[in-house]
Amino acid sequence: MxxxxxxxxxxxxxxxxxxENLDDDKQALAAIACLSKRTRRLAYLLLYNTLSSSALASVxxxxxxxxxxxxxxxxxxxxxxxxxxxxxxxxxxxxKHLRTIFSNIDRNERTICRHPPxxxxxxxxxxxxLYSTLTQGVPSVLQHLKELELRTPFPHHExxxxxxxxxxxxxxxxxxxxxxxxxxxxxxxxNTISKLLQPLPQLSSRxxxxxxxxxxxxxxxxxxxxxxxxxNETFTFTLLNEFYFExxxxxxxxxxxxxxxxxxxxxxxxxxxxxxxxxxxxxxIDDLTVPGILPNIREFTGSLVNALLLSNKESQKRPLKxxxxxxxxxxxxxxxxxxxxxxxxxxxxxxxxYLTSSFxxxxxxxxxxxxxxxxxxxxxxxxxxxxxxxxxxxxxIYFVILRNLLQLEYLELFVNHLDDTSLVQxxxxxxxxxxxxxxxxLTLPLDIEVRSNFTPTPLVQFRYG
Numbered sequence: 411m412x413x414x415x416x417x418x419x420x421x422x423x424x425x426x427x428x429x430e431n432l433d434d435d436k437q438a439l440a441a442i443a444c445l446s447k448r449t450r451r452l453a454y455l456l457l458y459n460t461l462s463s464s465a466l467a468s469v470x471x472x473x474x475x476x477x478x479x480x481x482x483x484x485x486x487x488x489x490x491x492x493x494x495x496x497x498x499x500x501x502x503x504x505x506k507h508l509r510t511i512f513s514n515i516d517r518n519e520r521t522i523c524r525h526p527p528x529x530x531x532x533x534x535x536x537x538x539x540l541y542s543t544l545t546q547g548v549p550s551v552l553q554h555l556k557e558l559e560l561r562t563p564f565p566h567h568e569x570x571x572x573x574x575x576x577x578x579x580x581x582x583x584x585x586x587x588x589x590x591x592x593x594x595x596x597x598x599x600x601n602t603i604s605k606l607l608q609p610l611p612q613l614s615s616r617x618x619x620x621x622x623x624x625x626x627x628x629x630x631x632x633x634x635x636x637x638x639x640x641x642n643e644t645f646t647f648t649l650l651n652e653f654y655f656e657x658x659x660x661x662x663x664x665x666x667x668x669x670x671x672x673x674x675x676x677x678x679x680x681x682x683x684x685x686x687x688x689x690x691x692x693x694x695i696d697d698l699t700v701p702g703i704l705p706n707i708r709e710f711t712g713s714l715v716n717a718l719l720l721s722n723k724e725s726q727k728r729p730l731k732x733x734x735x736x737x738x739x740x741x742x743x744x745x746x747x748x749x750x751x752x753x754x755x756x757x758x759x760x761x762x763x764y765l766t767s768s769f770x771x772x773x774x775x776x777x778x779x780x781x782x783x784x785x786x787x788x789x790x791x792x793x794x795x796x797x798x799x800x801x802x803x804x805x806x807i808y809f810v811i812l813r814n815l816l817q818l819e820y821l822e823l824f825v826n827h828l829d830d831t832s833l834v835q836x837x838x839x840x841x842x843x844x845x846x847x848x849x850x851x852l853t854l855p856l857d858i859e860v861r862s863n864f865t866p867t868p869l870v871q872f873r874y875g
Contacts, residue, residue: 771795
């Protein structure tokens with residue numbers, strides 16, 4: 411008698427691939443976890459893969475499952491952010507539940523064989539210092555991370571303790587590190603930041619991505635110590651291919667650091683101060699004018715004038731492909747933007763252009779200038795102005811973009827407006843009308859997304875081809 415094939419006859423590796431297709435359906439995974447011990451272990455790998463702010467309470471309260479395996483032994487990523495919903499996930503909420511989870515991880519680490527090793531910790535809190543959640547020090551499970559993102563305050567009376575906790579999480583496994591002090595209640599001085607960064611090359615020699623946002627400049631923050639660190643030859647990362655640096659101090663010079671890292675392919679370099687935000691087109695970063703600097707650069711985030719400096723370098727081995735332009739809060743209607751965008755004609759190797767951080771957004775004239783200057787674009791994104799345009803205005807926007815960008819593969823438009831039915835319908839209808847007038851959409855692949863700055867999921871999604 412021939413037995414019917416049984417799904418559970420498959421090896422664990424194949425079953426896990428099948429279950430990964432249900433990653434967004436937590437109810438289905440929870441039901442599968444009830445079938446048997448074997449399916450429970452596999453389903454828990456996905457159910458408890460990532461811990462977010464909203465799940466802190468349930469995981470800490472239901473730490474032991476069936477008296478056998480703790481849920482946190484399956485955690486791979488911990489992402490806790492009270493910047494996003496500060497009144498929902500407040501300081502007390504995060505402190506209480508993170509303490510429970512981390513202390514239980516530390517207590518059970520010696521006796522429990524972790525299934526996936528924890529690889530990512532992202533902790534963002536404007537008022538909650540790191541030591542308030544890691545009361546027993548850094549558990550061993552957080553000393554072998556691959557990705558670490560910290561955005562926490564540095565109270566002046568506990569600076570040495572904060573430095574120690576940060577450094578304990580640097581490991582030889584670490585490949586991505588983000589340190590951000592924007593918006594936190596207590597910003598460390600540059601001497602403290604220098605102490606944070608100095609051990610990195612020795613402790614995390616495999617680091618591939620380093621992102622630093624130094625926060626708001628203050629009079630008592632002398633820059634000499636941190637400048638000396640970046641100029642020091644020992645502060646070198648042989649595998650670094652992504653470097654993002656944001657500061658409010660224009661006196662920083664990263665020329666020697668960048669020259670020591672010719673392998674960098676993605677660079678973000680922003681100077682954020684009132685003068686630059688108003689007139690970013692006049693702010694040239696001298697470090698980027700040095701001949702032979704960053705010959706392998708492929709992606710740049712910053713001002714347009716600096717993107718063009720990198721794009722037009724004859725020493726480049728590979729052309730600059732992706733540019734994320736941070737426009738100023740005040741976009742001149744007197745032709746400054748148009749003149750700068752026309753200059754993109756000299757950089758016809760740029761294929762992906764995203765215009766962000768523009769307070770006023772970009773109107774029909776701006777967008778027309780962009781697409782005429784850059785007909786080679788395959789990816790394009792910007793913030794629309796006005797946020798609630800008329801039906802005719804939207805028709806013109808989509809017609810101009812789809813008519814002139816013949817190689818376009820991805821279009822991303824942002825609106826400064828909450829999700830509402832009328833706005834979604836307006837964009838849906840405008841895209842449909844533009845598609846009727848562009849027969850190429852029937853054959854070439856193209857993704858279109860309309861997003862709101864206030865919601866994480868797209869308002870409108872279209873896929874052609």
